[in-house]
Amino acid sequence: MMARVAVFALTLLAVVTPPVLGARDGDSEDVVLERFREYLRITSVHPSPDYAATTRLLLAHASSISLQSRVLEYVEGKPLVLLTWVGREPQLPSVLLNSHTDVVPAEKAKWLHPPFDAHMDEAGNIFARGSQDMKCVGMQYLEALRVLKNSGFQPLRTLHVTFVPDEEIGGHDGMGKFVASPLFQELNVGVVLDEGIASPDSHYRVFNGERSPWWFIIKSVGSPAHGSKLFDNSAMENLMKSLEPIMRYRQSQFDLVKAGLAAQGEVVSVNPVYLKAGTPTPTGFVMNLQPSEAEAGFDMRVSPLTDPNMLESRLKNEWAPASRNMTYSFKQKEPLLNKKGLPLITAVDESNPWWPLLQAAISEAGGKLGKPEIFPAATDCRYLRHEGIPAFGFSPMVNTPVLLHDHNEFINKGEYLKGIDVYVHIIRKFLAFEGGHSDMASRAEL
Structure with missing residues (x-):
């Protein structure tokens, strides 16, 4: 306009x-x-x-x-x-x-x-x-x-x-x-x-x-089940499997800063900002029902020194793999390169x-x-x-x-x-x- x-x-x-x-x-x-x-x-x-x-x-x-x-x-x-x-x-x-x-x-x-x-x-x-x-x-x-x-x-x-x-x-x-x-x-x-x-x-x-903001959401789905049942590939299980490598990556980047090998602006920061799962009721969450969906949101800030293709490949294949019934989407994804590709x-x-x-x-x-x-x-x-x-x-x-x-x-x-x-x-x-x-x-x- x-x-x-x-x-x-x-x-x-x-x-x-x-x-x-x-x-x-x-x-x-x-x-x-x-x-x-x-x-x-x-x-x-x-x-x-x-x-x-x-x-x-x-x-x-x-x-x-x-x-x-x-x-x-x-x-x-x-x-x-x-x-x-x-x-x-x-x-x-x-x-x-x-x-x-x-x-x-x-x-x-x-x-x-x-x-x-x-x-x-x-x-x-x-x-x-x-x-x-x-x-x-x-x-x-x-x-x-x-x-x-x-x-x-x-x-x-x-x-x-x-x-x-x-x-x-x-x-x-x-x-x-x-x-x-x-x-x-x-x-x-x-x-x-x-x-x-x-x-x-x-x-x-x-x-x-x-650093460019890459705010992303990962979401997992699975079959609902009784709270006592043990089964593979529940929504919560798959989400937790993703949180582990994300937090390891976060720590590896933070370790560089703590060791004085890089400034904060030179590394990738990724921080969880919300977790969403469960079946709510007016008096609280249902405790004996495993939910069919679970998701988490992250504020990730990406240094211009980072290879964007490698980072998104990590997100797609390790943090939210389709093989575990997971998807990811961006709330905001700013470019790392200018119009000339620099x-x-x-x-x-x-x-x-x-x-x-x-x-x-x-x-x-x-x-x-x-x-x-x-x-x-x-x-x-x-x-x-x-x-x-x-x-x-x-x-x-x-x-x-x-x-x-x-x-x-x-x-x-x-x-x-x-x-x-x-x-x-x-x-x-x-x-x-x-x-x-x-x-x-x-x-x-x-």
């Missing part, structure tokens, strides 16, 4: 109660932090995220720093905000900064402070759902652009900033549909920055690939001109960059890498515990403010890059 595109006029923005915008030079730290905390207070949480409120806030900020803005709805009620700063040479491949506006639920009773109050304690820790994942990054983009605009910087390349919905539930109605649209092709994107993970030490983490990994060598630019920018900002990693979960970067576009996962948080999706998620105000400066260096470096069209050569071959 063609996107509904809304270009918000000043009359619409005038009815918005704006945040503390302060587009002048010299905004105090308190003003900058309050803009962030206001974003955190919006309950854009599943299953009913308040996307209308995030959209109003983001458009108000865009207006305050003179960014072009469009709102796209590929699915009704799920707005994607697209902001643009046109460069002096707009024919050059553009830079895209992406973040998502949705967050996962939080168990309020298990938090020190209400998860949508954006409480800041005496140590400067800001507690809120989304403070790490990833409202911090989205607002840091805008604050960095505010600094660059106020400094008089004029970009060579065009910059686009996207705030997308639904990343936490797969991104299919957000980034997935956006990348498949004709409008996205017109943007001529040359490189993408998206979310990363906090670093407990002093090195920033950067991700050049990620792994979904962004190059971090001389073949990718954006990589040394990123390294130099972080160094100039006074930061230290760790070894590139495979992201252990899934992000919207996978949609871009599938198109052959270089994409880096990066969230500027060091000396910070990893708390995405955890209780008491927080970011310290010092790390948040420092991250803005890091993005100032990165964005300036990327937008001043004179690499011409050669940096898009590999994508043009796809």
Whole structure:
């Protein structure tokens, strides 16, 4: 379905109660932090995220720093905000900064402070759902652009900033549909920055690939029987025979991580998430009846370093063999290869001109960059890498515990403010890059 595109006029923005915008030079730290905390207070949480409120806030900020803005709805009620700063040479491949506006639920009773109050304690820790994942990054983009605009910087390349919905539930109605649209092709994107993970030490983490979700269900069938009867190939027996090799494989992958031979993003994780069998009644399960069906669901995350054909062969022949009256199906199965048949990994060598630019920018900002990693979960970067576009996962948080999706998620105000400066260096470096069209050569071959 063609996107509904809304270009918000000043009359619409005038009815918005704006945040503390302060587009002048010299905004105090308190003003900058309050803009962030206001974003955190919006309950854009599943299953009913308040996307209308995030959209109003983001458009108000865009207006305050003179960014072009469009709102796209590929699915009704799920707005994607697209902001643009046109460069002096707009024919050059553009830079895209992406973040998502949705967050996962939080168990309020298990938090020190209400998860949508954006409480800041005496140590400067800001507690809120989304403070790490990833409202911090989205607002840091805008604050960095505010600094660059106020400094008089004029970009060579065009910059686009996207705030997308639904990343936490797969991104299919957000980034997935956006990348498949004709409008996205017109943007001529040359490189993408998206979310990363906090670093407990002093090195920033950067991700050049990620594991693909393969969520699968195995199901076994057999004859029903009295609970006392012993017979071969019951549904439960066959399911249990499958659980054993799956858990052995899980342990073999985990052993590599424990031994320091591989990072989590480099192995396959497979975890059981539900078991379903038995004959239920209003007062419990029937105990003297062996069921005729049994099934189990698994969340499997597959590294781009994995041979997908060998893994599916294992699933078909060992974990759910037809010889034991078993079947398997996928709830979600993301590709491991891009359109050219290559792994979904962004190059971090001389073949990718954006990589040394990123390294130099972080160094100039006074930061230290760790070894590139495979992201252990899934992000919207996978949609871009599938198109052959270089994409880096990066969230500027060091000396910070990893708390995405955890209780008491927080970011310290010092790390948040420092991250803005890091993005100032990165964005300036990327937008001043004179690499011409050669940096898009590999994508043009796809």
